[in-house]
Amino acid sequence: MENFKVICFVIFVNLGVYCFACENDDTDFQSITEMCNQTHQTSAEKLLYLYDQGILQDENEMDPKCFLRCLFETSFMVSLEDGSYDNCKAVRYFGGMKTDDNSKQDELLKIAEKCGPKTDHADMCERTYRFVKCFITKGNEYLRGEVTVS
Numbered sequence: 001m002e003n004f005k006v007i008c009f010v011i012f013v014n015l016g017v018y019c020f021a022c023e024n025d026d027t028d029f030q031s032i033t034e035m036c037n038q039t040h041q042t043s044a045e046k047l048l049y050l051y052d053q054g055i056l057q058d059e060n061e062m063d064p065k066c067f068l069r070c071l072f073e074t075s076f077m078v079s080l081e082d083g084s085y086d087n088c089k090a091v092r093y094f095g096g097m098k099t100d101d102n103s104k105q106d107e108l109l110k111i112a113e114k115c116g117p118k119t120d121h122a123d124m125c126e127r128t129y130r131f132v133k134c135f136i137t138k139g140n141e142y143l144r145g146e147v148t149v150s
C-alpha cells in the first residue's frame with residue numbers, strides 16, 4: 001500500500017495547482033483507482049512503471065490495460081465509441097505526475113490531442129492503453145527536451 005499512497009500524494013499535490021487552458025475539475029481519482037482495482041487488479045508497481053516509462057513491463061497482460069479503460073471511462077476521460085479524449089483531464093492526471101511546471105501543461109495538451117482519437121483497435125482496453133503509451137512516451141520526449149511540440 002505504500003506505493004499507492006505515493007501515487008495519490010503526487011496526484012493530489014498537483015491537482016488545483018494548474019493554471020492552463022483547462023478548467024479545474026475535482027475528479028476523485030483515488031476512489032476511481034480503488035474501484036477499478038477491484039475489477040482489474042493491478043499493482044501500484046506496474047502502474048508506476050507504466051506512468052514512468054510509457055510502456056507496460058508485460059504488454060500481453062490485459063488487467064492493467066482494462067484498469068486504464070475503467071479509469072478513463074469512470075472519470076469521463078474518454079468517449080470510447082468515437083475514441084475522443086478529454087485531453088485536459090488526461091494532462092491533469094498523467095502530466096501532473098510528470099511535472100508541476102505550469103508552463104509545460106499547454107504543450108502536454110497538444111501531445112494529448114495528437115495521441116487521440118484512438119479507434120485503431122477493436123478492443124477498448126487496448127485502445128486506452130495505446131493512448132496512454134503514446135501520451136507518456138511523447139510527453140517524456142518533450143520533457144527531456146528531445147522534441148518540440150508546436
Ligand SMILES: *[C@@H]1O[C@H](CO)[C@@H](O)[C@H](O)[C@H]1NC(C)=O
Binds near residue numbers: 004041044
Ligand atoms: C490493488 O489491490 C491490491 C490488493 O488489495 C493492492 O495490493 C494493490 O496495491 C492495489 N493497486 C493499486 C494501484 O492501488
